[in-house]
């Protein structure tokens with residue numbers, strides 16, 4: 001390691017559809033914020049980024065728009081993604097006196113070559129010396145400490161905001177991978193739709209997410225609960241409150257959850273027999289914010305008959321994975337997609 005390496009702390013980034021996390025070598029996770037940008041429409045000027053911008057979702061006046069540029073798991077809006085990424089990188093670089101860092105960025109495995117280039121360009125524009133991309137399920141697997149370089153297979157399920165990814169990893173590669181555009185956001189939308197259809201109650205995205213986090217579940221609870229929620233009546237337009245039960249919210253969530261289960265089944269069917277037997281021995285690990293939904297593990301266990309474990313601190317697995325890669329760059333070089341243009 002040269003002196004230059006020592007002072008130019010490298011950076012790992014989990015560019016997620018819901019949250020972006022940044023890890024700085026030697027310091028740990030220094031930034032953890034929603035992937036949201038608020039811009040003034042007339043001037044295209046950034047008004048707020050991260051948590052401050054998320055507060056504005058559904059509450060902006062006409063002149064301002066709060067945007068989630070990665071919402072559906074792909075980069076829906078290049079320009080805004082670049083703004084988001086460079087804003088976060090600059091925040092970290094400015095405060096930590098980092099000189100041109102090397103950056104490892106995890107990206108959803110479904111993104112296109114064009115999108116990959118956009119991510120790489122934004123990081124370079126923001127001051128990166130070298131940019132390496134890593135596929136999200138690989139970073140998650142490394143983050144939870146799976147021996148990804150071994151011949152035996154591991155299955156990782158990452159349930160994020162815009163996507164769920166099910167990947168089987170062996171010998172430093174992704175053997176098979178299913179990525180669906182259904183995750184936490186779709187669960188929130190299902191709650192909104194359920195309340196509208198059954199109770200004529202309109203609620204916003206953020207309220208739906210709160211309901212999911214507070215009383216949502218994927219499997220019957222030992223103690224079912226209720227929650228009072230506020231929204232607007234669809235018929236008379238007046239704000240009203242309603243008491244809703246955890247069983248009702250579970251019913252509301254059934255569609256997206258069934259879709260995730262179905263994708264897991266499909267992934268298992270596509271897994272080569274030798275690796276399937278490894279998974280039978282070692283089980284499945286679940287990461288991402290969706291892993292925190294009550295009973296998700298129980299439900300997956302019942303549906304697959306496999307051992308299912310929720311990763312420790314599932315929201316940070318991916319960024320911790322990028323950190324481990326930074327600390328062992330040469331060991332992991334074969335799983336990185338080098339971002340320098342030839």
Ligand SMILES: Nc1ncnc2c1ncn2[C@@H]1O[C@H](COP(=O)(O)OP(=O)(O)O)[C@@H](O)[C@H]1O
Pocket residue numbers: 015016017018019020159160161162163183184185209212213216287288289290291292293294314315
């Ligand atoms: N306790 C919880 N229960 C259920 N869902 C949760 C919980 N905490 C976070 N989430 C959901 O997890 C998703 C974000 O997960 P994350 O892994 O950060 O996504 P991404 O990698 O796509 O940015 C959001 O949809 C959020 O609502």
Ligand SMILES: [Mg+2]
Pocket residue numbers: 014016017136158160288318
């Ligand atoms: Mg993620």
